[in-house]
Amino acid sequence: MKLDTVALVETPEGTDLHAEVVGLVPRALAYTLDFLIRMGIIIVLGIVFSFLGKAGEGLYLILFFVLEWWYPVYFEVFRGGQTWGKKSFKIKVVNDDLTPISFGPSLTRNLLRAADFFPAMYVCGCISVLTTSRFQRLGDLAAGTIVIYEEEERYVSHSLDQVSAVAPSYPLTEEQQSAFINFALNRGRMSRDRQTEIAEIIRPRLPLNATDAAKYARGVGKWLLGAR
């Protein structure tokens, strides 16, 4: 088993679901962004309510409380597990079986921020994220939630315009399919020599008429992406 940052969930139907869990750095940055947004709102509210005297002060404190404790809960429950900060980093909170988070777990994980904050600046939460295998802070552990990356559409298919699709003549496993697709998309801009070097590895499985191995492998990749 190779080291990876993926949370695997087996459903009762026997299908495997997986999602990439999010580590300390993006989570800390998303939190910081949320924090700045909240501070911005609180400062603006403070200025507005300062004109309303004592009543304004009371209202301000109530709003401060609501914003501080319910801002994440609201976004997690009603906005698909994403506060603004999380959204900008394309990450979201889900239950650890990858179902959407509901009110109870969201409240638990956000009330336990106090535990994560202890003794200062979220150091306990930080240690917890660093040491657990699915990067959970204490609140996550208690609520049974994880933070994952949103699935991204990573294909830019116009780079394949000059390639003609080739149907593979034998069944391919899932890994082999993604290898062909990655080969065709050539995200790392490999040189032609390097492409040929890699494609020549599968020479024994190429049809006899495929003289250019790289061209053939790209064609299969394009076919697997849906082109015919």
Next chain:
Amino acid sequence: MQLNSLIVETRVRTAWSAIDLGFAVGKLFWLRGVLLYLCVAAPVFLLTRFVTDIGSVLPYLILWWCKPLFERPILFFLSRELFSEPMGFTRTLRNFRLWLMPGLAWILTVRRLSVTRAMYAPITLLERPNSSQYSQRASVLGGKYASEATWLTVVMYHVESFFYLALLVLLVIFFPDQFKVSFAWFNELSGNNTYVDIVYLIIMAVIAPFYTAAGFMLYISRRIELEGWDIEICFRDWMVDYRANMAQGQGVVSKQTQREGANV
């Protein structure tokens, strides 16, 4: 370089995901990383104690400036262990010639102030390019991930300071009679108190394996992408299976023909 022996999953990742993987790697080799760090950092720490005047800011500056040097044994150790080459703590120390000097002058001068140094350190240590090759490699490898590598440094710098702050808060919470939060106390803390400085050195060492590993994984995952390691590994595994199947198939066929031959 045997790609098949990589201990991490090779796939095309985002830079954030590469950093996360780095933290998983850092956790796996954490204890040995911390000890390696201290092996280099502690002598320098002692030197700064004896050489400079007490009360000066110089010891801190020297320690901070030498951070890339302290991270080198961790990086060397990780670079071998990542390919399942058993390196371990003592063998890393014994191989100090391979990681102590090469490119040291570079990383302690012009390359020291780079905020993306964790990602570029592997280039200096493992590829040992000359300066023009280096800038070429750095722009090819680093350009795309520069922003995330910068944030890695920023976040880890803060984590380090927060650990320190948290320890101070803990002291105040658990020993309220001995420690009172006051300017005098902070002055005492920042005035070359040996115990305080040792604690800070240990915090540096605790964070370093994560930071180094995250930078190294940024470097590795960029190479996976640039050189198609994921594809190469998949194709090679496939061919190994294919040849094994073919050999097995031929074995079956030849046995059948033998049996048929016997029947005839």
